[in-house]
Amino acid sequence: MTMQRARPSLPSDDKRWKIVNATMRRTGYAEHALIEALHSVQDAFGFLDEDAMIFVADSLDLPLSKVFGVATFYHLFMLKPQGRHSCVVCTGTACYIQGAGALIEGLEQRFGVNPGETTEDGALSVMTARCVGACGLAPAVVIDRQVSGKLDSNALNAKLEQEIAQ
Amino acid sequence: MNVDDLEELADKHREEYAAVKTEIRVCTAASCQSSGALPVLEALTTGCDASDHAGCCVKQVGCMGLCSAGPLVAIAAKDAPLDQAQIYRDVAATDAPEILTSAKTGTPMERLHCPTEMPFFARQQRIVLENSGIVDPNSFKGYVALGGYHAMVHALTEMTPAEVIAEVTTSGLRGRGGGGYPTGLKWSTVAKMPATQKYVICNADEGDPGAFMDRAILESDPHRVLEGMAMAAYAIGANKGFVYIRAEYPLAVERLKTAIRKAKRAGFIGHHICETEFNFDIEIRLGAGAFVCGEETALMASIEGGRGQPRPRPPYPAESGLWGHPTLINNVETYANIAPIVREGGDWFAGIGTERSKGTKVFALAGAICNTGLIEVPMGTPLRDIIEAIGGGIPGGKAFKAVQTGGPSGGCIPEAHLDIPVDYDSLKTLGTIMGSGGMIVMDETSSMVEVARFFMEFCMSESCGKCIPCRAGTAQMHGLLDRIVKGEAGRQDLALLEELCEVVQATSLCGLGQTAPNPVLSTLRYFRAEYEQRLLEQAA
Numbered sequence: 001m002t003m004q005r006a007r008p009s010l011p012s013d014d015k016r017w018k019i020v021n022a023t024m025r026r027t028g029y030a031e032h033a034l035i036e037a038l039h040s041v042q043d044a045f046g047f048l049d050e051d052a053m054i055f056v057a058d059s060l061d062l063p064l065s066k067v068f069g070v071a072t073f074y075h076l077f078m079l080k081p082q083g084r085h086s087c088v089v090c091t092g093t094a095c096y097i098q099g100a101g102a103l104i105e106g107l108e109q110r111f112g113v114n115p116g117e118t119t120e121d122g123a124l125s126v127m128t129a130r131c132v133g134a135c136g137l138a139p140a141v142v143i144d145r146q147v148s149g150k151l152d153s154n155a156l157n158a159k160l161e162q163e164i165a166q
Numbered sequence: 167m168n169v170d171d172l173e174e175l176a177d178k179h180r181e182e183y184a185a186v187k188t189e190i191r192v193c194t195a196a197s198c199q200s201s202g203a204l205p206v207l208e209a210l211t212t213g214c215d216a217s218d219h220a221g222c223c224v225k226q227v228g229c230m231g232l233c234s235a236g237p238l239v240a241i242a243a244k245d246a247p248l249d250q251a252q253i254y255r256d257v258a259a260t261d262a263p264e265i266l267t268s269a270k271t272g273t274p275m276e277r278l279h280c281p282t283e284m285p286f287f288a289r290q291q292r293i294v295l296e297n298s299g300i301v302d303p304n305s306f307k308g309y310v311a312l313g314g315y316h317a318m319v320h321a322l323t324e325m326t327p328a329e330v331i332a333e334v335t336t337s338g339l340r341g342r343g344g345g346g347y348p349t350g351l352k353w354s355t356v357a358k359m360p361a362t363q364k365y366v367i368c369n370a371d372e373g374d375p376g377a378f379m380d381r382a383i384l385e386s387d388p389h390r391v392l393e394g395m396a397m398a399a400y401a402i403g404a405n406k407g408f409v410y411i412r413a414e415y416p417l418a419v420e421r422l423k424t425a426i427r428k429a430k431r432a433g434f435i436g437h438h439i440c441e442t443e444f445n446f447d448i449e450i451r452l453g454a455g456a457f458v459c460g461e462e463t464a465l466m467a468s469i470e471g472g473r474g475q476p477r478p479r480p481p482y483p484a485e486s487g488l489w490g491h492p493t494l495i496n497n498v499e500t501y502a503n504i505a506p507i508v509r510e511g512g513d514w515f516a517g518i519g520t521e522r523s524k525g526t527k528v529f530a531l532a533g534a535i536c537n538t539g540l541i542e543v544p545m546g547t548p549l550r551d552i553i554e555a556i557g558g559g560i561p562g563g564k565a566f567k568a569v570q571t572g573g574p575s576g577g578c579i580p581e582a583h584l585d586i587p588v589d590y591d592s593l594k595t596l597g598t599i600m601g602s603g604g605m606i607v608m609d610e611t612s613s614m615v616e617v618a619r620f621f622m623e624f625c626m627s628e629s630c631g632k633c634i635p636c637r638a639g640t641a642q643m644h645g646l647l648d649r650i651v652k653g654e655a656g657r658q659d660l661a662l663l664e665e666l667c668e669v670v671q672a673t674s675l676c677g678l679g680q681t682a683p684n685p686v687l688s689t690l691r692y693f694r695a696e697y698e699q700r701l702l703e704q705a706a
Contacts, residue, residue: 032471039413039452066472073473073630074454076413092375093570093606094532096620130457130624131375132414135532135604136197136233136539145416147200 008058011051016044020052024059031060034070038077047078075130083118083125085163087156088142092131098138099152104128106153111160123164167433167440169319172310175432179307183244187221190214190269191240191251193299195229195385196417197378197539202258203237209262210239222269228386230299231287233539235280240299241269245312248299249287255280285555286537291518293526294502295542298386303421306428309389315434317508318393322400322440325508330401331357334504336512338524343369343460343497344572344601346523346590352494355484356402359492364404367488367495368395369465370411370418373457374573375624377604379528380498382540384411384418387502388425392435392448394501397508399446402494407448410465414455422450457574457628461676462487462495464630475632476676497602499528519545523589533570533606536561546587549579553607564609568692572601574621574628575681577688578614597688599681614693615700619647621685625678636679639670643686656702664690 007029010017023040027033037060041052048071057067071077087107091100104115107126111119118125134140137149141156143163151159192198192207210224230238230248235255242251252274254265261278268275282288292298302308309315321330335350356364368391372380384391395407411419426448429435437445451469458464459474466488468474487493503525507515516524523545529552532538536558543552553559553569560566568578577598579586586592590600608617626640646663649655667683674680690697 030471032469034471035452035454035468039454069473070471073475074456076455093573093604093620094376094538096375097533097606097608097612097617129414130373130455130628131377133372133378133381134197134200134233135376135378135530135606136236137200138532138538140200147196149197149200 005061008055011055017055019044020056021059024056029060031062034060034062034067035074038067038071042077046082047080049079080118081122083122085123085144085160086125086127086142087160088127088129088132089115090130090132090134090138090140090142091128092135092138092140094135094138095131095140100139102153103139103141103151103156106157107160110157124160167319168323169316172315172319175307176311179311182307183223185221186223186244188223188269188272189240189242189244190222190224190265191227191242191299192224193228193230193236193238194226195382196415197229197233197382198236198238199417201236205259206237206239206257206262209259210265213262213266219266219270222266226302226304227300228298228303229295229382229540231290231295231540232280232537234537238280239265241265245300248292249282251282253280253282254278286539286541286558289547289551289556290542291526291544292542293506293518294383294390294499294528295386295540296506297390298382301387303386303388304424306389306425306432309387313509314389314505315393317505318396318434319440321397321508322442322444327357327401327403330397330508333508333512334401337507337515338512338519339500339503339507339515340523340590341497342499342503342527342602344575344599346600349496349500352484352496353398353401356404356492356494359485361492363491364402365488365491365493366395366399366402366404366407367465367469367493368407368409368498368501369460369462369495370409370415370498371453371460371465372412372415372498372602373460373628374575374602374604376530376532376570376606377573377602378530379540379603381415381418382530383498383502383528384415384422388418388422389429390505391422391498391501392425392429394504395448396435396439396446397504398494398496398501400444402492404494405445405447407446408451408469408488409448410451410453410459410469412455413452419450419452426450456630457624458630458676458678461678464676465495466493473630475630476678478675499603520587520589522591527588527600527603529603529605531557531605531607534560534564534609534612535607543588545589548584549586549588550584552588552605553584557607560607560609562609564611566607567610567612568608568614570606570608570617570685571604572599572684573604574624575599575677575684576601577684578608578617578692580692582692597691598684613651614689614696615647615651618686618689619644619651622647622682625682629678629682633673633675633679635670635673636675636682639666639674639679640682642666643670643683647686650697650700653700653702655700660697660701
């Protein structure tokens with residue numbers, strides 16, 4: 001007869017914690033579902049902060065070092081809050097051949113941010129991805145989770161300005 | 167669920183659609199969606215009313231292949247193959263009325279016509295993609311009506327596990343993830359293990375930049391992969407499967423989840439499948455953006471919820487894999503080949519392709535080429551045919567320079583070797599690999615040294631850091647390549663680069679490090695002059 005270990009209480013009464021908790025409950029709080037749990041935190045909050053990692057570690061009965069190790073190993077997990085809009089430039093081979101580099105330079109000139117950074121007003125995060133699988137449309141850009149293809153630098157910047165202005 | 171139930175299900179689906187004579191198929195795979203397929207779908211759906219367009223129905227389908235001409239819409243008789251369809255390219259929502267009229271009257275419209283006689287369509291042989299662009303990826307019944315799950319029911323009820331393996335062995339199928347290991351041999355190794363708990367894993371962590379075959383298969387025909395996995399599980403004696411898929415492919419994940427849900431509901435995944443003693447469950451596991459997780463031992467570490475770091479082999483996964491149990495790992499396209507092999511027989515499959523590379527291969531054409539997209543051709547098709555005939559050559563009248571195969575683990579093939587047949591062994595002799603099937607064409611404007619630097623930068627940032635040769639070696643090689651590109655390097659730097667290539671190749675722990683030097687070695691082999699030109703003493 002094993003004692004049921006007490007699960008930690010939710011960090012706050014923010015409803016989003018319930019979603020995260022439900023994900024972990026579905027997998028029986030198994031430690032191998034750590035990546036799923038981190039995905040659900042990021043989907044709910046946009047990034048992983050320390051409170052979230054402590055909560056996940058306590059829930060799955062894992063050392064915090066392991067959770068932090070996994071969160072920092074994978075590119076998709078963000079440890080900082082992201083901007084209101086995101087622009088992911090694909091830097092896969094096909095996009096590289098078709099001029100993804102120019103898009104990144106153009107973004108830097110227009111918005112003053114390099115990949116991995118967020119503008120000071122929190123409007124835009126620029127990221128790069130290794131390949132979004134839309135090679136037929138190279139160079140591909142993912143703006144707020146929508147893939148756009150075959151854009152040049154001016155068109156991309158114009159599109160982003162329009163998104164931010166809305 | 168047995169053969170009769172399956173027939174009943176297929177008949178029911180046919181009855182439901184008995185009135186339909188003409189299908190208006192809209193590709194809603196990720197690539198066409200990003201060119202704007204959803205507004206087209208909406209316009210066609212609202213415009214197609216039953217009274218005015220009797221016998222027509224709008225249907226969502228998967229990839230038809232020619233991504234560069236998307237959004238694609240095809241008009242075809244019910245369930246007719248792609249080459250008998252009338253395909254329209256670059257369709258906008260405003261074209262919907264015209265398309266509906268052409269579907270109703272049967273007269274093709276010239277304006278958006280995309281000829282299916284063109285080599286891009288005519289030169290293909292579709293086995294893996296046989297339902298792609300025909301079946302609705304979200305329709306379980308639609309897949310069954312096209313003969314889906316028949317192979318699995320046949321295998322489970324009329325074949326022993328050993329017979330299934332024998333069929334796969336006869337077919338000569340080799341791993342489509344790029345390794346080219348004989349699939350039948352892999353299966354029989356796991357089957358021979360005496361353990362009670364075994365796993366099957368589908369590797370859908372398509373990390374090679376420039377490759378999108380697995381994405382397209384999962385978005386177009388997800389049930390085919392589940393069917394292949396179930397037969398593999400039956401053959402080796404596993405009761406649990408995992409699909410490890412990249413989180414960067416949200417649409418593929420969504421369609422796979424739907425497929426699993428519907429297959430479970432129909433009793434094709436779960437307990438006592440087809441009233442036999444066979445139980446099989448499938449779970450999805452999401453990756454989180456790490457290229458190294460395509461390596462099998464790293465992938466398993468990731469499924470176990472840890473950092474995706476490889477471990478030394480042996481023991482191979484077949485002996486000690488997921489949580490220490492015997493595990494079979496195959497790629498999406500490998501599983502997608504299983505149903506046709508069981509259905510038509512291994513001998514049929516072995517009749518396609520070359521002596522040592524059987525069947526067909528799906529390639530993703532991208533880069534400086536007119537027809538970018540997805541193709542499936544028999545193994546042994548000359549590279550020149552793929553690039554010039556099927557791919558339509560280089561846009562803008564520029565000259566061909568090289569084609570890159572095998573992603574960051576592969577190499578570049580120059581013009582002089584274009585007549586080579588594409589199969590595992592021929593590509594090896596050229597110092598590149600088949601890889602998973604990405605083909606990136608480069609024209610005269612691409613600098614091969616910069617391409618090598620690009621791949622090295624990729625390997626450097628994707629190195630997991632566990633072993634020193636890869637962690638430090640890729641960084642040093644990238645530094646050297648960077649200096650060569652900038653014209654700051656001398657002859658001794660080039661010699662050092664070549665020496666490092668050998669060391670990293672020979673001493674790295676996993677495939678990522680062992681193959682990281684390949685793009686450098688291959689560009690040095692065929693384009694050495696480009697390196698030499700940039701050296702200091704040449705510039706002086």
